[in-house]
Amino acid sequence: MARLSPTRRVAVLACAVGLAAGAAAATPAYAETPEVQLTLSAGTVEAGDTVTVTETVTNVHDFSVLQPTARLFSEPTVLTGYTELVDCTGAVSCSTVDGENGPIGYQAVLPEALSARESATVTFTLRTAQDSPDLQETIQGRLSGQNYGSELVDGPVLRVDGSADVGVRLDVRPRFGLFNGRLEFTVRLTGNGPAVARDVAVTTTLPQGLSATSGNAACVPSAGKVTCTAEEIAAGDSTALGFSVRLGLASIGLPYRFTAARTESSPQDPEAGNDTAAVECTVLTHLLVSCADAPTGSARS
Incomplete structure (x- = not known):
């Protein structure tokens, strides 16, 4: 087999590096898509007002998530402690999520299994309590299913002006x-x-x-x-x-x-x-x- 000259060896190596870089650049966008994305209609609301929380969940895996459910929480105060669920869209049904001492958040059951790389969006409409104190809460979300559950993801901060x-x-x-x-x-x-x-x-x-x-x-x-x-x-x-x-x-x-x-x-x-x-x-x-x-x-x- 013919040997490459030093000059040609450098050229071949450069070509290989270029191909590797091109392959990295061609990585599908879904690899960087977060599993849970959360947005608020307003960052600050007055006590007694409504706020909408939009939660987009994405199956970033190669298998389907069965009975997918978008869940919504907050910290340091449990979400149900200062809000009530008025409405939700994009789901088959919506309800509360129970913890050890009662309801702690809300959940929206999606209409179909979530295929690999597929996304779905649910909008929760919440009404803050009229007697709510001043609060600063981190809204959190999670994708759950019969065969999978994501980590709890921190979203935007909601401030309730309760005075x-x-x-x-x-x-x-x-x-x-x-x-x-x-x-x-x-x-x-x-x-x-x-x-x-x-x-x-x-x-x-x-x-x-x-x-x-x-x-x-x-x-x-x-x-x-x-x-x-x-x-x-x-x-x-x-x-x-x-x-x-x-x-x-x-x-x-x-x-x-x-x-x-x-x-x-x-x-x-x-x-x-x-x-x-x-x-x-x-x-x-x-x-x-x-x-x-x-x-x-x-x-x-």
Whole structure:
């Protein structure tokens, strides 16, 4: 066999290296396709809002995955602890995944076996709890099947803004009358955000011997108090709720103090300093009532 000259040996070696490099470049793209890919419709949501999680699973192996299922979790808080499953698309059925102490995530059963190199996409629609605290969660996914289960894969971070500050103010306007004088109160609630405040309740305590009336369902009088409610208050918005207190002949010369305090709302209210407001009124005569803001021991809104 003829021997190659040193020059030709170098040329042949270079050609071999070139072919090897070309073969590496021609490696199919599926070799770099991750088994689980996760995306969020929004990285930050307010408590009570919905968010969609899109999970794409790929069978990166040479065998078919039987009864393939896309699973969804989060850490450090279990996903079912602060969300509920509203809907899912791209699957035959969706349900919760149970752990040792109850549900810990969600799963979507795919319609067919997942062949080698085949991908499938499922979209989960989740609603965060209205009373959720501030959270920062890593969304995780996994491809599971009758004959295979992938490692748990970390995806994007979901932040839940679980706070909504509500400022409370109490205003009063005397209405004079010889026998039917009254005080007309306005409870003003201001949403300071960042989230929408929901199911807000403010209770105004009444001095002994006085009772209230209200012309609307938002303020409900009961013995010694009036409770006013608002379903939602968005950040930057405010709502005014009213009731009246009648003053009788026995009220002359007496000082009265009325205190309004937030007693309920969701999500959590991070600022307690503006949850209470008070006014003091003194009935001087049937036709003269003096009222002024009163200190509450904390900052006013």
